[in-house]
Amino acid sequence: MTVKPVTLQRSVLWRVMLIVSVIVWVVAWLLLVFLDTESVLSTGPAMFFTGILLALVHGRRYHHPVWWLAMTNLFLPVFFTTLVNLYTWSPGEAREPFIYMGSLAMALAMALTVKGWHIGIKTFEAWQCQQCGYALINLHSDQCPECGKPFDPQTIAKLQVDIQSLPD
Numbered sequence: 001m002t003v004k005p006v007t008l009q010r011s012v013l014w015r016v017m018l019i020v021s022v023i024v025w026v027v028a029w030l031l032l033v034f035l036d037t038e039s040v041l042s043t044g045p046a047m048f049f050t051g052i053l054l055a056l057v058h059g060r061r062y063h064h065p066v067w068w069l070a071m072t073n074l075f076l077p078v079f080f081t082t083l084v085n086l087y088t089w090s091p092g093e094a095r096e097p098f099i100y101m102g103s104l105a106m107a108l109a110m111a112l113t114v115k116g117w118h119i120g121i122k123t124f125e126a127w128q129c130q131q132c133g134y135a136l137i138n139l140h141s142d143q144c145p146e147c148g149k150p151f152d153p154q155t156i157a158k159l160q161v162d163i164q165s166l167p168d
């Protein structure tokens with residue numbers, strides 16, 4: 001079979017990055033809640049940087065929880081910076097909205113991390129899109145309808161024959 005599944009090295013790299021991301025989130029949240037609001041000046045960029053790394057190790061697997069996590073890590077610091085500039089919040093004024101939104105975002109990030117952790121090492125079957133797992137059976141196209149990744153329809157057609165010829 002020539003279809004290349006998610007490599008083990010990449011899975012390990014994902015998991016390392018997911019752990020780093022969790023540490024950054026927990027530290028950022030603890031510092032914000034128990035230390036002071038201005039801690040986001042250092043934890044924000046750290047979170048953004050983690051988002052870039054997650055997006056890089058993740059390749060182009062759109063719709064995957066790790067991809068959404070990368071987007072969350074990139075979005076939140078930018079969003080907070082925008083709010084502070086827009087409303088010219090002092091650290092005191094920013095504190096409550098930051099804690100509420102930060103806690104919500106952290107719940108989302110943790111859910112995505114858990115989901116991504118489980119899917120991370122799962123390799124897709126040959127008849128599935130190797131990028132997103134979409135079942136590529138009975139399609140008149142050479143691109144995945146879910147994520148757009150090109151595939152070889154002949155390989156899938158051959159597999160389909162094999163699957164159909166199996167005794168029930």
Ligand SMILES: [Zn+2]
Nearest residue numbers: 129132144147
């Ligand atoms: Zn796909």
